Amino acid sequence: MKSLINRNLVRFKFFLTRINILKIKGKYNVNWNSKNGKNVSISDNFLWRTDNGFSTIFKYTDILGVFYGISKTLIEIEIYDQHAKLINVVTLEENKKVNSFIIDEKLVGYEGYGFFNIYHIPKSNQNEKISILNRCYIGFMKNNSISMVHGNSIVKGKQFKNRKIQNNYVNSSSLVNKVYKIQKKFDEYDRVELFFANPIKKKVIIKINDFQTKIGSHAIYKHNLRGVSFIETVSNCNFLRPTIFTYKNDFFDVLHS
Secondary structure, three states, X not given: XXXXXXXXXXXXXXXXXXXXXXXXXXXXXXXXXXXXXXXXXXXXXXXXXXXXXXXXXEEEEOHHHHHHOOOOEEEEEEEEXXXXXXXXXXXXXXXXXXXXXXXXXXXXXXOOEEEEEEEEEEOOOOOOOOXXXXXXXXXXXXXXXXXXXXXXXXXXXXXXXXXXXXXXXXXXXXXXXXXXXOOOOOOOOOEEEEEEEOOOOOOEEEEEOOEEEEEOOOOEEEEEEOOOOOOEEEEOEOOOOOEEEEEEOOEEEEEEX
């Protein structure tokens, strides 16, 4: 028996070695200690909505000014549609410690949803060896009500000096699926909307309860549910958590899973 166990362990180690050599797992982490991890502003994928009477407000802090004392900074907001097509770029100069920005139908030109990334860029001191991450709060407004959530998934970074974009801050795997059960009961609501933001450059596969689909590179996928108690997702991408809209009569609430 001992000999059999030892042989199986050897075979398993050999199997893991082949996986590592072939890079089957396909890691997509950025090395934070590398040269590419410095002089960069990193952003979450922030969901925006202008459909069904919604508008979106984003509240953010002047991170470079508050934490690094850099007084001359720019904010670059890149707005994308649900298919990751760039539809608008807004550049702002920081003038307060806390600022807000509204995305409505007038700004994007239609009723729909998508995502945006925000980058804090110094106008000077671009050789500072720093990296920053924006995970500030976003609010969804409808019928004079608002619900706030913070950023959900790290997605892209923009280097200060050359504006080069860095991707793939999140791991995916070709072999291992991640099972995630949302720790909340949903049977008290009339309906539920799940918005998934793919944080990597390749398609991801996701199963939501008994339904399976693919989400395109950096795209947004919306999934509607009714009459469910629990929600479980299975995906080949790490941290593929949805932004959740719950509805009960005239009440709505937004939360992270």
